[in-house]
Amino acid sequence: MSSLLLKDSSQEPAPQPSSLSETLHRLTHTYKSRLRETIKEKQIPLPITHIRALKGISRNPACTAHSIAQRMQRDKAQITRVLNELLKDGLIAKIDNPKDRRSQLLQLTSSGELIMAQLNAVEQQITAQMTCNLSEQDVAAFIRISNSINDNLSDQTLQSQPDNQSASTDPQV
Amino acid sequence: MSSLLLKDSSQEPAPQPSSLSETLHRLTHTYKSRLRETIKEKQIPLPITHIRALKGISRNPACTAHSIAQRMQRDKAQITRVLNELLKDGLIAKIDNPKDRRSQLLQLTSSGELIMAQLNAVEQQITAQMTCNLSEQDVAAFIRISNSINDNLSDQTLQSQPDNQSASTDPQV
């Protein structure tokens, strides 16, 4: 018995999905697993959501919890908790927002910057791995089509009933 | 106040990500949200993982918990629990596997078949929505590239061959 593979080799290894939905489920699961695995190898003890928030803060000057939540399209409650853990870990700091006393501006601490540098390296590494046998055209096409699909899914949520404020009652095509 | 939008309209709505990782995170989140929303509208009270398992059972004759886990690339513990809930809900049945007394064969009950018919309609509907402004070539390209990325991410787990010759090692667009 050749035990070349880590996974069960006695069954067919992994059927290639041809449906859009299965393709999506499988891709994202593999991607997230790989990401988790890699950051674990690099001894960066942060969940993926925290990493994305950190990245958002590092790339956006004068961001707030609200703007991070918008950018990540996540619930503000979830973001609050993530930010508080990053704060507790000393990776970010909240400073008073002179323009709005309800909110605070977020910025990386120096250890936050250090972690971010590592995370950027990890992201580059994984991106290189994902695209190693793809042409630049393919990568560009993938991003374009993905964004297009994303827009298609989002738009339907918003429009559909211009003058209806409840908006959740449409039978949805 | 015009409540045309569900989300905050006072800020820029949603910046288009140009990195592969952000694109992936955003796409899958939107997709899953839309899927959850749609099955909720259709009064199908099942989590997404359960739906995928059900679909796997419906499309695979003589499948077992193990083969479902493999196909979905999920932990067998997770699959066990999902299948037990589907069983409890009367959507599937386990029958003794004459070939192997450790496992049982899975099949849909008649209510499982009914739900599956609805779910197939939902999937078709969402797929149509996702691809409404895409050419067939784009959809095919998306599936091909996604599967390729998935393979790239999976393979590295097994062989860990760091040669990385890859003519086009562009460091993340």
Next chain:
DNA sequence: CTATTTAGTTGATATAGTCAACTTTATAGA
């Protein structure tokens, strides 16, 4: 000034994913 909205917090809950220990059965090999 007052109504409403917005930013953020908190609690509760559901879903998802992972790991390890365990039982039962299958199977390879001495």
Next chain:
DNA sequence: TCTATAAAGTTGACTATATCAACTAAATAG
């Protein structure tokens, strides 16, 4: 055959992700 190992499935514990509703405090429209 006997035995060691592997495989199928279960269970417990735990972490991570997502969502909703109620809430406080500050901003703002009228």
